Amino acid sequence: MSRKLFALMAAVMLSASSVSFAQTPIKIGLTGTFTGPNASNGIPYREAAEVFPATMGGHPVEWIILDDGGDATSAMKNARRFVDVDKVDAIVGSTSSPTAMTLFDIANNSKTAQLAMSPVAISDEKKPFVFNVPQPVSLMSAAIVDDMKKNGVKTAAFIGYADGWGDLNWNIFKEMAPKAGIEVLAEERYNRTDPSVIAQVLKVIAVDPDAVFIGASTTPAVLPHATLRDQGYEGPIYQTHGTVAQAFLDAGGEAVEGARMPTGPMVAANELPDNNPIKQVSLDFIKKYQAKWGDGPVSPFAGYAWDAMLILDAAAEKALATGAKPGTEAFRVALRNGIQSGEEVVGTNGVYRYTPEDHYGLDERARVMITVEDGKFRLLEE
Amino acid sequence: MNATIAILLIQDGLTNGLLYALIALSILQVFLVTKVLWLPAGELVAFGALTMGVLNTENVPGTVWLLPCIGLAALLSWCWTAWRTQIWHGVGRQFVYAIIYPVLVSAIAWWASTQELSAWVRGVLTLLLVAPMGPLLYTAVFRPILHTSILTKLIVAVALHVVLVGAGLFFFGPEGLRSAPLITGRIDVGFTRLSYQLVVVAVVSMVLMLGLWAYFERTLWGKALRATAMNRLGARLAAVRIETAGLIAFGLAGFIGALAGVLISPITTIYYDSGFLLGLKGFIGVVCAGMVSFPLAVLGALGVGLLDAFASFYASSFRDVIVFAALVPVLMWRSLYVRHEDDES
Numbered sequence: 001m002s003r004k005l006f007a008l009m010a011a012v013m014l015s016a017s018s019v020s021f022a023q024t025p026i027k028i029g030l031t032g033t034f035t036g037p038n039a040s041n042g043i044p045y046r047e048a049a050e051v052f053p054a055t056m057g058g059h060p061v062e063w064i065i066l067d068d069g070g071d072a073t074s075a076m077k078n079a080r081r082f083v084d085v086d087k088v089d090a091i092v093g094s095t096s097s098p099t100a101m102t103l104f105d106i107a108n109n110s111k112t113a114q115l116a117m118s119p120v121a122i123s124d125e126k127k128p129f130v131f132n133v134p135q136p137v138s139l140m141s142a143a144i145v146d147d148m149k150k151n152g153v154k155t156a157a158f159i160g161y162a163d164g165w166g167d168l169n170w171n172i173f174k175e176m177a178p179k180a181g182i183e184v185l186a187e188e189r190y191n192r193t194d195p196s197v198i199a200q201v202l203k204v205i206a207v208d209p210d211a212v213f214i215g216a217s218t219t220p221a222v223l224p225h226a227t228l229r230d231q232g233y234e235g236p237i238y239q240t241h242g243t244v245a246q247a248f249l250d251a252g253g254e255a256v257e258g259a260r261m262p263t264g265p266m267v268a269a270n271e272l273p274d275n276n277p278i279k280q281v282s283l284d285f286i287k288k289y290q291a292k293w294g295d296g297p298v299s300p301f302a303g304y305a306w307d308a309m310l311i312l313d314a315a316a317e318k319a320l321a322t323g324a325k326p327g328t329e330a331f332r333v334a335l336r337n338g339i340q341s342g343e344e345v346v347g348t349n350g351v352y353r354y355t356p357e358d359h360y361g362l363d364e365r366a367r368v369m370i371t372v373e374d375g376k377f378r379l380l381e382e
Numbered sequence: 383m384n385a386t387i388a389i390l391l392i393q394d395g396l397t398n399g400l401l402y403a404l405i406a407l408s409i410l411q412v413f414l415v416t417k418v419l420w421l422p423a424g425e426l427v428a429f430g431a432l433t434m435g436v437l438n439t440e441n442v443p444g445t446v447w448l449l450p451c452i453g454l455a456a457l458l459s460w461c462w463t464a465w466r467t468q469i470w471h472g473v474g475r476q477f478v479y480a481i482i483y484p485v486l487v488s489a490i491a492w493w494a495s496t497q498e499l500s501a502w503v504r505g506v507l508t509l510l511l512v513a514p515m516g517p518l519l520y521t522a523v524f525r526p527i528l529h530t531s532i533l534t535k536l537i538v539a540v541a542l543h544v545v546l547v548g549a550g551l552f553f554f555g556p557e558g559l560r561s562a563p564l565i566t567g568r569i570d571v572g573f574t575r576l577s578y579q580l581v582v583v584a585v586v587s588m589v590l591m592l593g594l595w596a597y598f599e600r601t602l603w604g605k606a607l608r609a610t611a612m613n614r615l616g617a618r619l620a621a622v623r624i625e626t627a628g629l630i631a632f633g634l635a636g637f638i639g640a641l642a643g644v645l646i647s648p649i650t651t652i653y654y655d656s657g658f659l660l661g662l663k664g665f666i667g668v669v670c671a672g673m674v675s676f677p678l679a680v681l682g683a684l685g686v687g688l689l690d691a692f693a694s695f696y697a698s699s700f701r702d703v704i705v706f707a708a709l710v711p712v713l714m715w716r717s718l719y720v721r722h723e724d725d726e727s
Contacts, residue, residue, distance in 0.1 A: 036551075037551060037556045037654075037655075038556070039556065040555070040556050040557060162698070162699050162701075188698045189698045189699040189701075190694070190698060190701075191659075191701075191702070192653070193653050193655060193656040193659055194659075194694075195398055195401070195646065195649070195650040195652075195656070195660070196394050196397070196398055196649075196650060196691075197694070198390060198391070198394040198691070199391055199394060199691050199692070199693075199694035199695035199698070200694055200695070200698045202387050202390055202391065202695065203695055203698075206387065218557065219557050219558035219559075219651055219653075220558060220651065220653075222558075222560075222651060223650065223651055231390075247557040250439070251557070251558060251559065251560055251651055
């Protein structure tokens with residue numbers, strides 16, 4: 001359905017622009033998880049894609065959007081189709097780390113730039129054509145450790161998922177915290193669907209840490225938080241950036257008031273200082289998004305999709321300047337070179353500056369610390 | 383570990399244990415009467431809790447669409463059997479039970495969900511919506527295959543479980559839900575403080591367990607149900623209607639599941655796929671009881687709850703490993719020392 005829609009959009013836009021009439025459009029393939037259990041993370045990407053502009057670098061663009069349902073095999077099939085049938089100039093996706101990582105080889109073999117929409121680890125051999133758009137977990141965790149240090153936290157405890165996401169957060173936290181002079185006293189694990197975490201919480205309270213870091217995401221992150229407060233823990237509680245969603249606030253209610261977590265600056269765009277270039281880009285995107293999808297809060301995931309579009313937009317201009325024609329290998333390589341030109345692109349979630357060596361491209365400007373206040377996410381005062 | 387922590391752990395373990403015990407009871411009585419391993423018991427609990435959670439946010443719960451769907455499936459399945467046997471007796475009653483009732487209740491719930499409701503009314507609404515799923519699923523899925531072997535029924539139950547988890551995702555979405563407590567506040571009992579919600583859970587489960595036990599051990603109907611389980615032909619000769627017995631068993635299962643869902647929804651966040659682990663842990667309780675004894679099943683389930691709590695305290699990463707590993711010695715003991723009953727089917 002989406003494919004049809006975008007073909008239609010492209011058609012309308014083609015007939016509307018007299019300059020670019022009869023040109024081969026730039027084609028971008030977007031694969032994401034729009035159905036299945038992880039759909040709530042993926043759908044904002046598709047929604048953002050529907051407010052994308054019709055040109056890129058002044059050239060008409062066609063977005064081809066396919067669903068992979070969170071399944072690595074489907075994601076690969078989609079990517080193969082992008083490369084073999086549609087001859088796309090860049091691939092955006094997928095929206096979860098494991099599905100994004102299965103596309104690395106296809107991107108590199110076909111010399112098509114891939115913008116991963118979920119934090120991935122890029123090894124040197126996969127690096128040439130793979131770029132990471134969202135903030136790497138280490139960048140976010142560093143913000144938590146920094147904030148703990150700033151608030152005089154000397155001891156901390158960890159409660160996290162007994163899965164990959166919990167491990168990832170725990171490994172980074174256990175490495176960074178001692179460097180900041182914070183002693184990690186306890187490591188407790190739980191399952192996403194556990195009915196109770198009282199035992200883990202009691203153990204954490206028994207070691208009496210200055211702060212607790214919960215390595216979980218969205219609604220399941222509420223349970224340890226609420227249980228800690230219920231059992232009388234009064235210290236600061238830190239959550240991962242995976243909790244920044246309306247569902248977390250809905251499920252948590254009063255219990256999660258005062259929770260601290262890092263996130264991209266878009267979530268608190270209104271409260272950013274005016275001299276921050278991200279503010280303007282974020283507010284502009286939020287306005288366009290809300291005009292189409294209503295006044296609700298805008299998910300940071302939608303922002304990543306918008307940022308991918310901005311990055312490609314800037315790169316397309318450079319690639320077109322080389323004279324290469326979209327749909328050819330020369331253009332795909334030129335587009336990749338445009339992305340890693342070392343020039344800054346201001347996005348909604350950070351300032352991206354990719355170089356041939358650095359395909360992560362983000363720095364401290366890509367994160368802010370926020371807190372929950374009166375049932376809303378608010379920027380923490382510096 | 384000190385006394386306070388131990389008391390809190392025991393309290394937590396018993397709360398979860400009571401929930402597992404309710405599920406164990408519903409699995410056990412369905413098994414005794416129909417020889418169906420009622421694996422989807424956990425799903426009904428999850429549906430109950432999720433319906434409660436959605437009603438709490440004053441939205442229309444997905445159950446409103448799910449129940450008529452199951453009703454339609456039940457009617458189609460009934461008609462198929464009727465067409466094959468050419469016995470259409472009772473088709474009117476079937477229509478009322480599988481179509482009119484679900485649509486009516488769903489319509490009421492659809493209208494009421496947007497109104498300001500007290501937690502108790504929401505609970506009753508949830509019961510009305512979720513409890514009929516038990517008998518309707520029986521008519522739709524298990525009634526035509528009652529005469530087959532335990533293995534066939536087990537495979538069908540597993541398939542039904544998978545379908546229901548999928549339906550849960552479709553109708554309720556991937557996010558977890560939790561509802562406001564029925565009664566807030568805590569009560570001081572000297573050495574610790576219990577929330578009223580916990581007391582409600584404990585009292586309701588106890589009453590239900592005693593009621594079930596009395597029903598199966600002391601009443602004629604209960605004995606008829608058990609007789610069906612022991613010898614289908616003999617029970618028929620003694621004028622017990624086998625299909626009605628199954629309907630009653632699944633009715634009880636639906637009611638217990640929905641009630642457990644209503645009770646735990648304020649205590650913990652429930653997801654569309656939470657039911658599986660709950661059901662599995664209840665099932666361990668049933669296995670501990672050798673699939674025959676109600677009191678032993680309750681004790682087994684409480685034991686699982688306690689083990690759960692203490693395992694998460696001492697080694698939270700290995701909690702489920704410890705709980706499921708505890709099944710091994712129980713099974714060994716049972717298979718070595720307990721007389722094996724012949725598989726009757």
